[in-house]
Amino acid sequence: MITAGIDVGNQRVKVVILKDGKVVARGQAFAGFDPSDAVKHIFSEALNEAKMQRSDVAHVTATGAGMENAPEADSTVSMMGADARAGVYMIPSARTVIDVGAEEARAVKCDSKGVMVDFVVNERCAAGAGAFIEAMARALEVNLEEMGPISLKAERASSINANCVIFGESDVVTLIHKQESKAEIARAIFDAMADRISAMVHRLGIAPDVVLVGGVAKDVGFVAALKRKLGIEILVPEYPEYTGALGAALVARSRVKEAVKE
Amino acid sequence: MTETTKEAKYLQALPKREIEEARAMIKAASVKIIEENLQRMRKTWPRRPKEIEYFDEIAKFSKREEELLKAKEEGKKVIGYFCIFAPIELILAADAIPVRVNSGWYDPAKFGDRIVPVEVCPVIRSTIGAKMVSLSPYLELSDAILSTLTCDGMTKLSEIISDSKPVWTMVPPRIKDSAQAIRFWSEQIRSVKKKLEEFTGNKITRRKLKEAIEITQKATKAFRRLQQIRSGPPVIMGRDVMLVNQTSMWDNLERWTAKTEALCEELEKRAAQKKWACPTDTPRVLITGTPMFWPDNWKLPAIVEEATPQGIIVADELCSSDRFLYDPVGVDEWTENDMLNAISERYLMASTCPCFTSEDGNEDRVNWLLNKVKEAKVDGVIYCVVHGCMLYAMEYTRIKRALDKINIPVYYLDTEYTREDVGQIKTRVEAFLEMLTARIEV
Numbered sequence: 001m002i003t004a005g006i007d008v009g010n011q012r013v014k015v016v017i018l019k020d021g022k023v024v025a026r027g028q029a030f031a032g033f034d035p036s037d038a039v040k041h042i043f044s045e046a047l048n049e050a051k052m053q054r055s056d057v058a059h060v061t062a063t064g065a066g067m068e069n070a071p072e073a074d075s076t077v078s079m080m081g082a083d084a085r086a087g088v089y090m091i092p093s094a095r096t097v098i099d100v101g102a103e104e105a106r107a108v109k110c111d112s113k114g115v116m117v118d119f120v121v122n123e124r125c126a127a128g129a130g131a132f133i134e135a136m137a138r139a140l141e142v143n144l145e146e147m148g149p150i151s152l153k154a155e156r157a158s159s160i161n162a163n164c165v166i167f168g169e170s171d172v173v174t175l176i177h178k179q180e181s182k183a184e185i186a187r188a189i190f191d192a193m194a195d196r197i198s199a200m201v202h203r204l205g206i207a208p209d210v211v212l213v214g215g216v217a218k219d220v221g222f223v224a225a226l227k228r229k230l231g232i233e234i235l236v237p238e239y240p241e242y243t244g245a246l247g248a249a250l251v252a253r254s255r256v257k258e259a260v261k262e
Numbered sequence: 263m264t265e266t267t268k269e270a271k272y273l274q275a276l277p278k279r280e281i282e283e284a285r286a287m288i289k290a291a292s293v294k295i296i297e298e299n300l301q302r303m304r305k306t307w308p309r310r311p312k313e314i315e316y317f318d319e320i321a322k323f324s325k326r327e328e329e330l331l332k333a334k335e336e337g338k339k340v341i342g343y344f345c346i347f348a349p350i351e352l353i354l355a356a357d358a359i360p361v362r363v364n365s366g367w368y369d370p371a372k373f374g375d376r377i378v379p380v381e382v383c384p385v386i387r388s389t390i391g392a393k394m395v396s397l398s399p400y401l402e403l404s405d406a407i408l409s410t411l412t413c414d415g416m417t418k419l420s421e422i423i424s425d426s427k428p429v430w431t432m433v434p435p436r437i438k439d440s441a442q443a444i445r446f447w448s449e450q451i452r453s454v455k456k457k458l459e460e461f462t463g464n465k466i467t468r469r470k471l472k473e474a475i476e477i478t479q480k481a482t483k484a485f486r487r488l489q490q491i492r493s494g495p496p497v498i499m500g501r502d503v504m505l506v507n508q509t510s511m512w513d514n515l516e517r518w519t520a521k522t523e524a525l526c527e528e529l530e531k532r533a534a535q536k537k538w539a540c541p542t543d544t545p546r547v548l549i550t551g552t553p554m555f556w557p558d559n560w561k562l563p564a565i566v567e568e569a570t571p572q573g574i575i576v577a578d579e580l581c582s583s584d585r586f587l588y589d590p591v592g593v594d595e596w597t598e599n600d601m602l603n604a605i606s607e608r609y610l611m612a613s614t615c616p617c618f619t620s621e622d623g624n625e626d627r628v629n630w631l632l633n634k635v636k637e638a639k640v641d642g643v644i645y646c647v648v649h650g651c652m653l654y655a656m657e658y659t660r661i662k663r664a665l666d667k668i669n670i671p672v673y674y675l676d677t678e679y680t681r682e683d684v685g686q687i688k689t690r691v692e693a694f695l696e697m698l699t700a701r702i703e704v
Contacts, residue, residue: 065685065689076570077696078689078692078693078696079689079693080693080697081693081696081697081700115697115700116693116696116697116700117671117697118671118697119673119693119697120674203674
């Protein structure tokens with residue numbers, strides 16, 4: 001059986017095609033000003049990669065903040081539901097899935113079947129999400145990809161305010177004026193983010209194993225900071241940025257099976 | 263009154279043109295949003311009962327506004343109040359008209375921002391703003407305001423509003439279980455009685471007081487009957503009950519009671535014929551937290567009942583809805599003293615406001631919620647708090663722990679007096695309902 005998941009995120013659109021429970025194609029593109037166009041484009045590219053037609057796909061499920069912009073989809077699932085499903089699929093021992101995306105962070109508790117049992121979402125501010133790292137990388141004049149590795153070189157910790165991207169940036173400027181090293185400032189940025197995310201996860205309650213997904217999970221600086229704050233092991237699966245799309249494709253699979261049963 | 267000669271402590275006089283422009287704009291938007299809210303309720307539930315149309319009419323404000331104007335011309339006084347600690351029996355017994363005046367409009371909050379910081383709860387900021395542009399018909403028509411100092415916001419709001427109207431304050435004790443607390447409160451009830459008598463020129467006689475208590479007792483009976491129906495199989499949508507509940511705060515209470523009984527009649531008939539308002543396996547939600555005022559701050563009830571998957575609000579623990587008339591004044595002997603004691607007790611002891619505490623925490627609220635969850639077969643709770651509403655925000659952890667124990671999921675939602683977060687709230691509420699649906703299926 002072939003199904004697909006489309007995750008229309010705040011910044012990027014991700015697609016996963018699943019054949020008999022195995023990923024056969026992945027693709028992503030900037031959501032841009034016309035997300036539905038991006039969806040159309042990347043979905044057909046993924047189909048090409050898998051050497052398939054739209055008609056080969058039994059069911060398409062969309063998720064993400066812009067899920068309504070995926071006319072290709074047959075159904076939708078919440079981002080939290082998709083996280084739980086894919087988290088447990090990738091790492092069966094996962095019971096807490098933390099997803100840090102471009103503009104939102106959330107944590108989902110789930111059972112062994114990948115059904116969510118509770119969730120929490122960050123307050124309405126991008127300071128606890130990927131956009132914060134992007135803004136700070138600009139302030140430090142380093143590439144986004146360099147931020148993590150640089151932060152690991154820090155010898156001590158400074159602190160900044162991460163309650164707000166704008167104030168956070170002015171704190172960073174203060175540190176620059178104090179001539180702190182880039183490594184220390186980068187670490188302070190990740191620490192501040194990890195502080196916010198760990199407070200959010202603590203409100204939910206931590207159930208091991210804890211899995212980190214979303215685009216920010218690829219940032220070694222953030223992963224190290226979150227490990228320090230939570231004081232426990234954090235597992236990061238392969239392709240963490242495709243978690244939402246994978247979860248949606250898995251939900252699509254279940255929906256086909258249910259329909260057959262009925 | 264001396265208020266015209268007093269120097270304003272807080273309020274600033276806006277240019278007349280600005281006031282008029284703002285009021286005209288917000289009023290026009292308000293008429294639109296009321297119509298839109300009602301349309302959406304009809305769309306969700308196309309076969310709304312005939313008897314509910316009366317409440318739609320009251321929800322449009324203008325009918326009741328005209329009635330209040332007429333009553334004032336006939337010499338009656340209108341007494342506004344913010345918190346539901348205001349003893350409406352005493353107001354009625356003084357031949358005055360009680361009306362709740364908290365602002366549910368989003369737009370005036372930006373005027374309130376000129377007086378207090380944005381960190382302050384938007385219910386307060388919007389009520390200040392409503393006063394600044396003379397927006398709220400009920401606040402404008404009030405001859406005096408009876409304000410209970412339940413939270414920090416209410417405390418300073420009273421001070422601010424006193425720049426424009428006489429404001430009488432009452433201070434609830436923060437603990438209930440002590441003899442001093444009850445005495446402290448009951449003395450205030452008696453002093454409000456005196457103030458009302460002086461202000462209206464009407465003596466609150468024993469007979470008048472008895473009549474007033476009987477009016478609210480009957481209202482409570484109808485109110486409870488409606489909540490009972492609501493907590494059973496889905497014969498009425500929750501949003502519709504919440505509107506009926508809220509209109510009791512502005513309407514003529516005797517007329518409201520008769521209309522509510524008639525509505526219950528119609529609903530019971532429908533229940534007997536199993537004519538449900540939505541499928542019987544729809545996830546059953548209870549809403550608690552900061553009060554939600556008509557017409558703008560109606561977004562959460564709308565989102566829940568219009569969501570995919572859909573939810574139904576079978577109960578709420580809001581002082582703007584289920585809590586208002588829920589508890590009767592219990593009188594043993596109809597002496598003046600006993601009646602006043604019964605009123606004191608009813609307003610203090612029955613309240614589940616988070617302003618209270620005890621060694622065991624705010625036990626009354628915890629127990630009320632746990633009972634309601636059981637009685638209304640609630641599948642999940644949405645705990646909704648506006649930014650700056652400290653007491654409700656802080657009590658969340660306690661409530662969550664109590665609900666965790668009985669395995670009832672609860673979701674904490676924070677919002678503001680704004681329309682911009684509707685998309686985000688919808689995403690979260692739909693995820694929560696999806697989770698409840700999955701639990702129901704298992």
